[in-house]
Amino acid sequence: MELLKGVNLTHAYDYTLFENVSLSVGEGESIAILGVSGCGKSTLLHILCTLLKPNSGEVIYGGRSIYELSSDERLKIRRNDFGIIFQSHYLFKGFSSGENIELAAKLTNNAIDDEILKKLQIEHTLKQGVGELSGGQQQRVSIARILCKKPRIIFADEP
Structure with missing residues (x-):
């Protein structure tokens, strides 16, 4: 289809x-x-x-x-319906990584999926501010934020 x-x-x-x-x-x-x-x-x-x-x-x-x-x-x-993973992470700097993921999940009435966090190996970063994370960790938080929305289509620009 x-x-x-x-x-x-x-x-x-x-x-x-x-x-x-x-x-x-x-x-x-x-x-x-x-x-x-x-x-x-x-x-x-x-x-x-x-x-x-x-x-x-x-x-x-x-x-x-x-x-x-x-x-x-x-x-x-x-x-x-769409999840967009940009080249830049566009995370909210004043938030923790967990709050960044939670905000996206709440906007679409979804819950944070612990399995996604484990697969992306970021479950231990949820209380850290995004500025404290490495570039790779920030990208994985950005990806988790999209996956927790459960979109029909994911657009990924050089993830």
Whole structure:
């Protein structure tokens, strides 16, 4: 079953980054977007997860053209159905790692999954401030934050 589809996506700044890119992702399927630095991989991910509107083309999720929805409807999809792991961790600096994970879980009415914490080997860091963690630990907290939301789709930009 098709979960997400990009149709003839084009994006340009002062130059064309990519043109007429189409792809589809089915339930339980994983895909990778490969290319040299600066070719538009992150931009394409941002378009697919509703953070950036393409110059042309459409993204279809749940049978609906996502950029025809209101910004509130797109936010709801991003919050509940999509998990986005950015290149930068975007953790809340004044919070502990556990509070960062808990906040994401609460926003989607989920609980922190202890098994995820064990698999990512961060269960011992939950009371530490994010500034006290190594870069790898911060990235694993960021990943745990997304996995505890239990999203239908995970977008990972160089995790």
